[in-house]
Amino acid sequence: MRSVIRVDGEIVEPANADVVETEPGVYSVLLDGRSFEARVAGAEIAIGGHRFSFEIEDPRAWKRSVGAAGAHGRAVISAPMPGKVVRILVEADEQVEAGQGMVVVEAMKMQNEMKAPRAGRVASIAVHEGDSVVAGAVLASIE
Amino acid sequence: MFRKVLIANRGEIALRIIRTLREMGIASVAVYSDADRAALHVRKADEAAHIGPAPSRESYLNIDRILEAAKKHGVDAIHPGYGFLSENARFAHACVDAGFTFIGPPASAIAAMGSKTEARRLAKSGGAPIAPGTEEGLESPGEALRFARDAGFPVMLKAVAGGGGKGMRRVDREADFVSSFESASSEALRAFGDGRVYVEKLIENAHHVEIQVFGDQHGNMIHLGERECSIQRRHQKVIEESPSPLVVKTPGMRERMGEAAIRAAREAGYFNAGTVEFLAENSGQFYFLEMNTRLQVEHPVTELVTGLDVVRLQMEIAAGTKLPFTQEEIALRGAAIECRIYAEDPGNNFFPSPGKITQLSEPAGPGVRVDSGIYAGWTVPLDYDPMLSKLIVWSDARDRAIDRMLRALGEYHVGGIRTNISLFEAVLNDAGFRAGEIHTNYLDEMLRRGISFEKPADEEVKRIAALVALRQQTETAATAGVASSNGSKWIAIGRDALLQ
Numbered sequence: 001m002r003s004v005i006r007v008d009g010e011i012v013e014p015a016n017a018d019v020v021e022t023e024p025g026v027y028s029v030l031l032d033g034r035s036f037e038a039r040v041a042g043a044e045i046a047i048g049g050h051r052f053s054f055e056i057e058d059p060r061a062w063k064r065s066v067g068a069a070g071a072h073g074r075a076v077i078s079a080p081m082p083g084k085v086v087r088i089l090v091e092a093d094e095q096v097e098a099g100q101g102m103v104v105v106e107a108m109k110m111q112n113e114m115k116a117p118r119a120g121r122v123a124s125i126a127v128h129e130g131d132s133v134v135a136g137a138v139l140a141s142i143e
Numbered sequence: 144m145f146r147k148v149l150i151a152n153r154g155e156i157a158l159r160i161i162r163t164l165r166e167m168g169i170a171s172v173a174v175y176s177d178a179d180r181a182a183l184h185v186r187k188a189d190e191a192a193h194i195g196p197a198p199s200r201e202s203y204l205n206i207d208r209i210l211e212a213a214k215k216h217g218v219d220a221i222h223p224g225y226g227f228l229s230e231n232a233r234f235a236h237a238c239v240d241a242g243f244t245f246i247g248p249p250a251s252a253i254a255a256m257g258s259k260t261e262a263r264r265l266a267k268s269g270g271a272p273i274a275p276g277t278e279e280g281l282e283s284p285g286e287a288l289r290f291a292r293d294a295g296f297p298v299m300l301k302a303v304a305g306g307g308g309k310g311m312r313r314v315d316r317e318a319d320f321v322s323s324f325e326s327a328s329s330e331a332l333r334a335f336g337d338g339r340v341y342v343e344k345l346i347e348n349a350h351h352v353e354i355q356v357f358g359d360q361h362g363n364m365i366h367l368g369e370r371e372c373s374i375q376r377r378h379q380k381v382i383e384e385s386p387s388p389l390v391v392k393t394p395g396m397r398e399r400m401g402e403a404a405i406r407a408a409r410e411a412g413y414f415n416a417g418t419v420e421f422l423a424e425n426s427g428q429f430y431f432l433e434m435n436t437r438l439q440v441e442h443p444v445t446e447l448v449t450g451l452d453v454v455r456l457q458m459e460i461a462a463g464t465k466l467p468f469t470q471e472e473i474a475l476r477g478a479a480i481e482c483r484i485y486a487e488d489p490g491n492n493f494f495p496s497p498g499k500i501t502q503l504s505e506p507a508g509p510g511v512r513v514d515s516g517i518y519a520g521w522t523v524p525l526d527y528d529p530m531l532s533k534l535i536v537w538s539d540a541r542d543r544a545i546d547r548m549l550r551a552l553g554e555y556h557v558g559g560i561r562t563n564i565s566l567f568e569a570v571l572n573d574a575g576f577r578a579g580e581i582h583t584n585y586l587d588e589m590l591r592r593g594i595s596f597e598k599p600a601d602e603e604v605k606r607i608a609a610l611v612a613l614r615q616q617t618e619t620a621a622t623a624g625v626a627s628s629n630g631s632k633w634i635a636i637g638r639d640a641l642l643q
Binding site for chain 1: 491495496497501525553556558565568597598600602603604605608609611613614615618
């Protein structure tokens with residue numbers, strides 16, 4: 001069986017092109033004589049100003065390689081930096097869309113809406129409005 | 144000339160100064176806090192001194208610790224860079240008292256220009272037009288309100304000891320005046336220990352145009368033309384250029400502004416590099432705003448159009464040399480633009496995005512300069528300003544400089560954190576910006592209208608992304624010996640290195 005690749009959550013058939021890794025995480029792709037450069041950083045790929053999240057399902061290993069926007073399993077929404085929870089925009093068990101705002105965290109006088117990395121059901125909300133959170137603290141999760 | 148200079152700063156500006164020092168054969172001493180032990184400026188300096196914990200107040204703003212480091216390393220002079228202690232008259236004074244040359248203006252000029260009402264008085268007595276406003280800072284709103292009624296709304300409230308947008312309020316209606324005055328005053332009191340506020344008539348849709356002046360210690364003073372810095376977000380400059388499109392199309396404006404700037408600086412007994420800021424209307428009428436008594440963030444655009452090294456000139460003047468040229472010998476050539484690259488996410492309300500830089504690819508090629516303080520593997524600390532670098536380009540005309548900047552931005556890749564590069568692409572492609580029809584609210588208005596920072600991708604690019612994802616997974620699995628997550632690339636590389 002072949003791997004299934006999801007780009008920004010949707011299944012995409014890989015291009016049939018010549019690809020070489022030129023430096024760690026940097027790929028040169030030649031497709032029909034046209035040249036592209038792709039950079040992989042964490043769970044993201046950047047190509048010519050576009051950014052994509054990706055995920056690979058490998059049926060042989062029964063193991064998924066899940067980026068920030070994995071389509072299955074549990075996705076955790078965490079605080080990017082220390083701050084204060086000012087608003088919670090969703091409820092437990094609610095269905096959310098990819099990109100939907102979930103929790104608003106204020107840090108360095110800026111309000112930051114933490115968004116759902118993919119569609120799913122809100123499995124847990126780990127904070128309350130007014131809570132102070134440290135960097136990396138789990139705010140909520142999606143299943 | 145000096146043998147050894149300490150740079151009381153960090154990040155890209157410390158690097159910028161180290162480079163000139165090296166060209167001049169002067170040894171450099173970096174200072175660093177706990178958060179900056181691995182910073183690029185520490186790596187590139189000849190010597191480095193630890194000055195305390197991460198919070199600025201206990202390190203980069205700690206005068207005693209910096210002077211101790213200067214003594215220990217036996218330097219002749221101290222360059223303050225910008226920000227931190229650069230406009231602190233007490234620091235300039237303390238450097239001189241401790242026997243070091245302060246590379247900048249005299250402490251008395253810093254103090255005079257540091258009071259915004261005193262600066263307005265000096266500019267006025269030097270003949271520069273100032274926006275109508277109250278002469279003195281006020282502690283209560285009564286007199287300020289009388290002025291605002293006479294002048295008409297909208298008005299600006301500004302802190303006498305102001306800086307960085309603190310204690311600053313725009314007031315559109317009389318009903319809001321008293322509460323705005325009180326909040327500006329208490330903000331100023333907290334930030335500067337001085338709650339006095341003055342009121343100024345608001346000049347709407349004005350260009351921010353500033354003049355770079357340079358004086359020596361022998362009474363000579365010249366200017367190096369102007370910079371236009373109208374593209375601002377929340378009173379912070381993000382794009383600067385020289386020459387100003389407004390000045391270019393207004394006959395005699397550069398000469399008039401240059402003259403006004405020099406006279407204001409002379410009134411304060413100024414020498415070394417300084418910048419006189421003005422607000423300018425489309426008619427060419429301009430008003431003195433304030434004077435920055437330091438090297439500016441945006442000095443590279445002046446360097447590119449004049450061909451001068453402003454930091455070298457600062458060193459020479461601090462060492463007592465006479466200005467090596469006259470006003471007539473200064474010629475401006477071509478057009479230069481600077482973009483301030485920040486670790487922040489324009490797609491998410493410009494939220495700061497500190498963290499580890501996993502990949503870095505900087506632009507190069509004709510007419511491109513990168514003044515940077517970062518490297519791949521560096522973790523951007525939370526403790527300081529999130530500016531990573533400045534991208535500066537030069538070309539023979541403004542149009543081509545904009546095209547060159549867009550090309551260079553396309554080559555710039557910072558992996559692992561978000562940057563505001565996509566913001567610059569949106570602004571530089573904007574018809575109004577390209578026409579030079581800009582003002583200080585231009586960017587905020589553009590953002591209010593809404594800019595999409597995500598470019599729509601066609602199916603083919605997604606298929607390429609899928610191909611790369613698959614290849615990356617295969618390679619990671621092959622290296623690590625197991626099917627593993629795509630996040631473990633660095634572990635895989637590390638393991639590779641160990642096995643070699």
